[in-house]
Every structure is written in structure tokens, then in C-alpha cells.
Amino acid sequence: MQRDGACVNPRWYEDAFGEAYEIIYAHRSVEAAEPEARFAVETLRLGRSDLMLDLGCGTGRHLVHLFKHAGACVGLDYSPALLRRARNVLPQEVGLVRADMRAIPLTSAFTAVTSFFTSFGYFLDREENLRVVQEVARVLRPGGRFLIDHANATHVERALEPEGTRRHGSFEIRETRWIDAATRRVNKTTRLFRDGRELERTEESVQLYSQTELRSLLAEAGLRVEAVYGDYEGSPLDDARPRMLMIGCKA
Numbered sequence: 001m002q003r004d005g006a007c008v009n010p011r012w013y014e015d016a017f018g019e020a021y022e023i024i025y026a027h028r029s030v031e032a033a034e035p036e037a038r039f040a041v042e043t044l045r046l047g048r049s050d051l052m053l054d055l056g057c058g059t060g061r062h063l064v065h066l067f068k069h070a071g072a073c074v075g076l077d078y079s080p081a082l083l084r085r086a087r088n089v090l091p092q093e094v095g096l097v098r099a100d101m102r103a104i105p106l107t108s109a110f111t112a113v114t115s116f117f118t119s120f121g122y123f124l125d126r127e128e129n130l131r132v133v134q135e136v137a138r139v140l141r142p143g144g145r146f147l148i149d150h151a152n153a154t155h156v157e158r159a160l161e162p163e164g165t166r167r168h169g170s171f172e173i174r175e176t177r178w179i180d181a182a183t184r185r186v187n188k189t190t191r192l193f194r195d196g197r198e199l200e201r202t203e204e205s206v207q208l209y210s211q212t213e214l215r216s217l218l219a220e221a222g223l224r225v226e227a228v229y230g231d232y233e234g235s236p237l238d239d240a241r242p243r244m245l246m247i248g249c250k251a
């Protein structure tokens, strides 16, 4: 479905990741994150000498696995609700920071940075999204590695379901999705109901990138892509694959 020019709150990400996130995205669990974290450990060759940052760490579901491999881990997120949850599931030695990914309040000590499950492309302005990857480059040591897991634009455009209703326990989740062709953003409105009463309504809006566009944004920030995959099994990127996983290093 395409709906040109539909209005999106530019600061949608401030409201979209609250207490209800874990109901709406219950399937994005610690268990589901295990093969994804394993893939990151293998492709980034994470080991005890690594200091890694998970950008947009949410509830910490990847860090639960990653901290067992890396020397030290830090998670950064903007959502107090998700960071509280992360603090409950992660050991104390994993650092957690509340900050905006466009201004990471950390120094250039990291040897690896991860960004899982479409935690990128949130800002309406190209320069703001560029600033995020520039921050990734700044906090990485020379030669440091990164993994960015973004939605595969061509797959989203082919497979987008405009409407969907799901249940989670006593909750009903109704989602409406559309692509704004003018901006090439995929937008979603999620409404959460219980006993027929609407509890919450959130919006999401994510920039879609072709492989060439994302590579060039990363290159502009000084990040060199070394491998691209279409899923966490290491399949090559093609139109049928749901993800666009970019792995590389600070040039």
C-alpha cells in the first residue's frame, strides 16, 4: 500500500518504545536473539579482547548472549522503559547508557558496534541518519568492526501487508503499514487493545535504503562494508530475503 505524504511525527521514536513494546514485539525475545547474536560473534570475530557497543539495545536481548563472548559490553538506548528491562536481565558488568544515537556520550574505545533489528533510519532528514553512522565511526577504534541489521527495502516493498491483527495474551494488536513513495519510508501505526478498549497508539517510520544507498551513507561516515547478507543464516542479499545485514570496519 502506498500513501503519499501521510503525516509522520518526526519524533515518533520518543513514544514508540515504551512499556507496551514488549507486548507488541513479544516474539522478539531473548531466545529469538540467540542465533542473531551468534551470527554477530562469528562475523565480527568477537572475543575477549573486544569492547563492544550495542546501539539501540532495547531490552538487552542480544547483550544477554554477546557479553559471554566479548571482553566488555555496553548498551545504549533512548527508552527508559526498555533500559529498565535490560538492567533486570543483564549482569551488572554490562554498562547501560541512556542517550540519543545521534550524540553518543562515549569515547572512541570500541572495537565493535552492533545495531540489531532495524534500529536505524529513524530520522526524517538524511543528515540526521548520517550523523548516527558518523557517531558509530567516531566511537570505533581504527579497524573496529560494525554490524548493521536493516530491513531489506525491496523485500519490504514486495511483501508489505497493509493490515494485520494479532493477539498476545489478553491483548489485541492492530497494525497498519504503508510506504510513502515520495520519501521511501515504511510507516506503521500500531494500536493496542484489551477488552475492546484502545490502550495505546504508536507510530513508527523507517527510511528504506538500497544496498548502494546504505553503502554510500556508511562510506561518507568512514565505514567500509566488507560483507552483505540477507538473513542471519548468511544467505546472500536478494529480493526474497527479509534483512540487509552490513558488516564492515572503520576505514
Ligand SMILES: C[S@@+](CC[C@H](N)C(=O)[O-])C[C@H]1O[C@@H](n2cnc3c(N)ncnc32)[C@H](O)[C@@H]1O
Residues within 6 Å of the ligand: 013, 014, 017, 028, 055, 056, 057, 058, 059, 061, 076, 077, 078, 079, 082, 099, 100, 101, 102, 115, 116, 117, 118, 119, 122
Ligand atoms: C526496533 S527497536 C530494536 C531494539 C533491539 N536492538 C532489539 O533488537 O530488540 C529500536 C531501538 O532503538 C531505540 N531508539 C529509538 N530511537 C533512539 C534514539 N534516538 N537514540 C537511541 N536509541 C533509540 C529504541 O528505544 C529501541 O530500543
